[in-house]
Amino acid sequence: MMNAPGVVHGDPHAMATLALVETAERVDGHAPSVTGRELDAYLAAGITSDHESTTVREAEEKLRKGAWVLLREASNARNLRDLLPLVRRFGPSRMAFCTDDREPGALLEEGHIDELCRIAVADGIPAEDVLLLASLHGALCHGLDRVGAIAPGWAADLLLLDDLVAFRPTTVLQAGRVVARDGAPCPEAAHAWPREPLPGNVHPTPEWVRQTVNLAPVGRESFALPAPLVADGSGGAAGPDSPLVRVIEAIPHQLLTTERQLRPTVQDDLIVADPARDLAKIAVLERHHATGRIGLGLVTGFGLQAGAFAGTIAHDAHNVIAVGVDDGDLLACVERLRELGGGLVVCDRGRVIAEMPLAVAGLLSDRSARDVHVEQERLDAALTARGVTLPSPFMALSFLGLSVIPALKITDHGLVDATRLEPVSLSVD
């Protein structure tokens, strides 16, 4: 249940959603920065867990109020080290590890739950508590019986480890069979996998999940941002008389953003990107029904100095989301995504610099994890070369459209105050 403000304020749609699951014992929650009586209301509605805590204070309040606290370490949202003091103080009870969103590179180079184990042990958490956080507690949180531990009658896939520091499995058993040794799958265990991989690791993707990008016609002018209430109209740098506007500030390793209010750079009565001030345009284009709906705004925090980048992963509506300092490159990105049927792309001076097709619904690649990782590195390198300093920029981009995580987000309907879950205007009243 991601709509915490809706639950807190009794929004009929949120209530109807909860009513659908009222016989369920568990409803996973999503309550970033929700606190006090609002948190009481949210949890009392039947929410069981939360994975959005970013501070000990926030997580401790959720724990005290009966919620399971999931300690997250995603590619982008890196909250684990900040929350481990809670484990150190109270033990691991009613807490578990979670990764949420991890990019292929993070999976291949850092790992999954094993990486969280390494971090926690290195941070001084006893290994036996770490194992609970990594295994049993996740199962308990989700009400899964007889999994998460090694006991008679319980089901387990097993990782054999040499130590409880590196957490590197030397042998992996799945359903009682050895399926991997020393980091490589066992060929003789191929029959144990649900499905044999096809040659070249390419799985056939049904046509009906391809080509899901259904965009209305779009032009360079689609990204124009008229400057309201400009007094002098002189253009150039922001002056005391240019309009005060809301700007999304992306924060490294966080899904939370902050709302900055500042005077944008204006040229010819249009608000423009200004790389020198780290001000880029951000656009969300409805891509499912070709409505032509587009939300425009400004973002800071990426550091982008040239071109644009865009993707069709944009939680949870998964419209096209694009950030750029050049309207022509914003357009180039969007047109390339239309051709690809979804993906991630970086354009500069009208040319595609790097891209990752996402054949499955514009969300998933049909290539191997390693191929995806190579594409991801090319995309990231293209952005680094263009001044981007924010870690995991495409992951960060995908969350700027998630309008249920504070503070300021953007959808195809425009800017959203994600704390109150209300649309807001670009210009500050």
Place this chain on the structure above:
Amino acid sequence: MMNAPGVVHGDPHAMATLALVETAERVDGHAPSVTGRELDAYLAAGITSDHESTTVREAEEKLRKGAWVLLREASNARNLRDLLPLVRRFGPSRMAFCTDDREPGALLEEGHIDELCRIAVADGIPAEDVLLLASLHGALCHGLDRVGAIAPGWAADLLLLDDLVAFRPTTVLQAGRVVARDGAPCPEAAHAWPREPLPGNVHPTPEWVRQTVNLAPVGRESFALPAPLVADGSGGAAGPDSPLVRVIEAIPHQLLTTERQLRPTVQDDLIVADPARDLAKIAVLERHHATGRIGLGLVTGFGLQAGAFAGTIAHDAHNVIAVGVDDGDLLACVERLRELGGGLVVCDRGRVIAEMPLAVAGLLSDRSARDVHVEQERLDAALTARGVTLPSPFMALSFLGLSVIPALKITDHGLVDATRLEPVSLSVD
């Protein structure tokens, strides 16, 4: 699932019972002294918990194998202090308090779960762990969501305590209303109770649950115990040639018994009770269908010197169970229970010395707890006056028929080896 040997050995009746509940997430267990591969088999069959551990070693094995360990402190089976070192060593995880069977006197004078809290705190367990064992963990063990703690959206009756040492509630809230203060119910809160008490605390008991004692005719000779294989037939004290027989030994504060093997006292080719050797007769009489089935044996450990005592509480078949050193008093007890329609009774020289009618199915009194307590004290005093030293003798009596707790028990079918769950003869082969 009390039939641990049946589950371990795949007994069809036990398997059919488990199949009935196979979709249930929880099956409460009962595995006294079950260990090793037999415990593996029992737990793998789907058993969730156990409350029969008497040693740390036993409880730790159950805990390690995934079972919830319920720390019991009954009137008779007092296991808590023996098991608390487990909490001290590993914390309270996957353990909870339970009382199992408590007599009214124990409830009134010692308490219920509050008494376990006092014992644990006095034994050095941190109060916060004690509260978990007393509240949340019981709910978790039984899969009850949103009870057992104070949190938004959780349901709780509340006890307000002055301290975490005496655990004496000064105020009790039930469903949000104050229903008791300083140990007495609040008259103004009478409407909060499910049902208002009738004058004199006497609740009407429907006729169909009364008079459930349906015994075949029984006489003094019903309790005769022919001595097989006696060589000399001389009567008097046990000699080297009298038969070696199995004797149930009752153990203070335990539901477990031991099997003693000794040569009984024989007179006129009959095995007789011998108070000087603390050997009493024990009888179980089928009381539901008047089949006339009766099991006879010998018991030691009570210390009874005169008369007999009997009751219609005898787990879990609840037949008539009687212990006596005089066949005429055994008969007097049984006949009085027939008249009462169930209860507890002490007879001596053919007269009723003390009794407690149990109007509801021969199991429950329809009197107030305080009245029952007074009756219970009279019963116990009558036995103490007749030499009985075993604590809670009627409670102990009620478990001598429970054929699923080792080692030697007795039913209307005769003696039972409760470890292997097989009938055994009185005489040792």
